[in-house]
Amino acid sequence: MNPLLEKLQLYPFERLKELITGVTPATNFKNISFGIGEPKHPTPQFIKEAFIEGLGGLSNYPATAGSDSLRDSIARWLERRHQLRNINSAKEVLPVTGSREALFAFAQAVIDNRRPNAKVVCPNPFYQIYEGATLLAGAMPYYVDCDPARNFAPDYASVPLDVWKEVQLVYLCSPGNPTGSVLGLADWQLLFELSDQYGFIIASDECYSEIYFDEENPPLGALAAAQKLGRSFNRLVVFSSLSKRSNVPGMRSGFVAGDPAVLKLFLLYRTYHGCAMNPAVQAASIAAWEDEVHVRLNRSKYIKKFQIVTPMLSEVLDVRLPDAGFYLWACVDAKTGLSDKEFTCRLLADYNVTVLPGSYLGRTAHWRNPGENYVRIALVADIDECIEGAERIVQFCQSLSSL
Secondary structure, X not given: OOHHHHHOOOXXXXXXXXXXXXXXXXXXXXXXXXXOOOOOOOOOHHHHHHHXXXXXXXXXXXXXXXXXXXXXXXXXXXXXXXXXXXXXXXXXEEEEOOHXXXXXXXXXXXXXXXXXXXXXXXXXOOOOHHHHHHXXXXXXXXXXXXXXXXXXXXXXXXXXXXXXXXXEEEEEEOOOOOOOOOOOHHHHHHHHHHHHHHOOEEEEEXXXXXXXXXXXXXXXXXXXXXXXXXXXXXXXXXXXXXXXXXXXXXXXOEEEEEOHHHHHHHHHHHHHHOOOOOHHHHHHHHHHHOOOHHHHHHHHHHHHHHHHHHHHHHOOOEOOOOOEOOEEXXXXXXXXXXOHHHHHHHHHHHHOEEOEEHHHHOOOEOOEOOOOOXXXXXXXXXXXXXXXXXXXXXXXXXXXXOO
């Protein structure tokens, strides 16, 4: 077996299962889970119908590059959403079977592990795929802690110059998971300048980009930032997905877009990888990318939930509205005196609400784990369930203060 597999840590949800083994949830409450970031809003009917209509394509092997129609629909969406000019759908867009598998595969295609001390920069806390992809590509992750003073955005200016010399790839997530932070134009400019100087590739995970709270101020994407700064997409690719945008996590549909030279080689890798998108999924994806009505409706549901739940929880926890995304990143120790793991276990035992310890999403680097004593609360259920769950958390915290 590949010895690099021994470097992988358990996935956060497996660690959560281990943590709560032996915890008996309160039987007088039905379980409410804020632990997993799986969208729970209904899948739009027109997407289901497009999927069914596309089933005739199952008699043919799909092309790894996807159909011309799918790439065109993605290119036009990028132009509309990010005000981009003339995206070349044949060279600058590549459909993928969900952003997760593409993010993982990308490191395997990019990293040259013949070079000594190959490094990949990751935010901390982070989506664990970045770390696993890095380790199995034979590189080492360098963690950049998220800064509470920046609404938990990573501070890339803090990375020493001698580290940048060994970096081949930067994984970043904007809006971030778990903190919801969005990088601004100055952040992108710094990263682009460092990429010019040291030659690394930037992989921007933007799967939460369509869940935000101000219709007039959508999150700035990497490609739009490059265009604003008068740059090409050289050494820059973005990853996006329909899972959160269109409530189709089971469909496994997304794309990679950006530098055509990078995508050409990534496509070559993927032709061997065997990950072409199902034709019915392609048909449903075209329908989804070409419609914004359902996206605005979906976003309005999240806006309402966050408007109600955030003030409730801020009374008992150190938490504030994120820049975007569907997570609340709550500090628990200051107001409850509990660690993130203690909070998780006792909340489940007393009120049957599941959250995810923040320390499971981070790593100890630079003498601390920046996720420690935080919990991630995924507001993915319907509004009534989210409100009830928040009410239980408030009651739990109040019960601690009365002891």
